[in-house]
Amino acid sequence: MAEAKLIDGKAFAAGLRTRVAKGVAELATSGGAKPGLATVLVGADPASEVYVRSKGKTASELGMASFDHRLPAETTEAELLALIARLNADRSVNGILVQLPLPKHIDTPKILLAIDPNKDVDGFHPINVGRLGSIAAGAPLDFPVPCTPLGCSMLLADALGSLAGRNAVIVGRSTLVGRPVAQLLLRMDCTVTITHSRTRDLPAVCRSADILVVAIGKPEFVRGDWIKPGAAVIDVGINRIPAEGGKTRLVGDVAFAEARAVAGHLTPVPGGVGPMTVACLMYNTLQEARRASGLPFAAV
Numbered sequence: 682m683a684e685a686k687l688i689d690g691k692a693f694a695a696g697l698r699t700r701v702a703k704g705v706a707e708l709a710t711s712g713g714a715k716p717g718l719a720t721v722l723v724g725a726d727p728a729s730e731v732y733v734r735s736k737g738k739t740a741s742e743l744g745m746a747s748f749d750h751r752l753p754a755e756t757t758e759a760e761l762l763a764l765i766a767r768l769n770a771d772r773s774v775n776g777i778l779v780q781l782p783l784p785k786h787i788d789t790p791k792i793l794l795a796i797d798p799n800k801d802v803d804g805f806h807p808i809n810v811g812r813l814g815s816i817a818a819g820a821p822l823d824f825p826v827p828c829t830p831l832g833c834s835m836l837l838a839d840a841l842g843s844l845a846g847r848n849a850v851i852v853g854r855s856t857l858v859g860r861p862v863a864q865l866l867l868r869m870d871c872t873v874t875i876t877h878s879r880t881r882d883l884p885a886v887c888r889s890a891d892i893l894v895v896a897i898g899k900p901e902f903v904r905g906d907w908i909k910p911g912a913a914v915i916d917v918g919i920n921r922i923p924a925e926g927g928k929t930r931l932v933g934d935v936a937f938a939e940a941r942a943v944a945g946h947l948t949p950v951p952g953g954v955g956p957m958t959v960a961c962l963m964y965n966t967l968q969e970a971r972r973a974s975g976l977p978f979a980a981v
């Protein structure tokens with residue numbers, strides 16, 4: 682059997698960013714507002730700093746306004762809520778991104794609940810979680826959808842076309858990835874199974890999948906013989922493991938070389954799902970800027 686076709690998330694994300702930039706320019710010419718993204722970082726976690734910087738930089742590159750809010754680790758919940766209230770009221774802000782995880786003394790669900798659902802470009806507000814959970818098959822996604830899952834669904838649609846009737850198995854049931862991916866694939870008419878750490882005979886369940894989405898955070902956990910020949914495999918995992926010469930390298934949750942010999946389509950790590958997350962954040966911010974300007978949702 683031929684090797685799996687690699688799904689080039691880096692290239693797809695670059696194309697999506699270009700289409701978003703075009704959408705930003707069109708919005709300006711039609712008299713709409715310049716989209717604005719506010720990022721909020723509490724504390725100085727190095728990984729979070731890298732993510733926030735890259736989000737702000739990408740927003741600026743696409744012609745959006747970027748508002749960078751850095752708060753000290755000892756910021757109180759009340760102070761953070763006050764900032765969110767200001768950003769909710771600020772008409773130049775269309776998207777509010779509070780970088781997670783927050784320090785332990787802050788109640789994360791309370792903070793997410795305080796964000797205006799129409800500025801919740803991460804898609805984590807309970808209203809948006811509910812919108813996704815109750816969406817009809819094929820209905821437009823005219824509300825913010827969590828970025829990494831949205832990226833997975835875009836890559837699958839691009840690689841496979843219609844997903845109708847395919848068996849999709851999701852490994853991982855987190856609210857960040859597994860569950861929203863399942864909702865998106867149901868909307869696209871897949872038959873969806875969600876698995877987790879208590880699932881019995883996970884390899885057998887995975888072998889039933891035409892589409893296998895893996896988001897567990899365990900390096901190379903899913904082996905080649907868990908994969909149905911020809912299946913499309915989306916590897917969301919990002920794990921840093923020791924490499925030769927005292928270095929480290931990134932691997933996914935799927936044993937890449939084994940999977941490549943069996944699957945029909947496969948996302949690499951890095952360069953698969955990863956680049957889609959920030960591109961989808963920009964997509965969500967553009968959509969919310971269109972909404973604020975009284976324009977309808979427009980897929981780009």
Ligand code: NDP
Nearest residue numbers: 829853854855858877878896897898917918919954955958
């Ligand atoms: P969580 O830790 O929140 O969830 C992990 C899920 O995997 C849980 O549902 C857990 O099951 C399940 N799981 C753990 N071990 C097993 C096992 N042995 N068998 C079956 N299921 C198992 O992780 P996230 O969803 O936040 O992230 C998953 C991965 O995706 C990570 O590597 C993360 O870095 C990556 N990620 C990548 C992103 C990107 O590309 N931009 C964005 C977000 C995440 P249970 O519920 O039973 O505990």
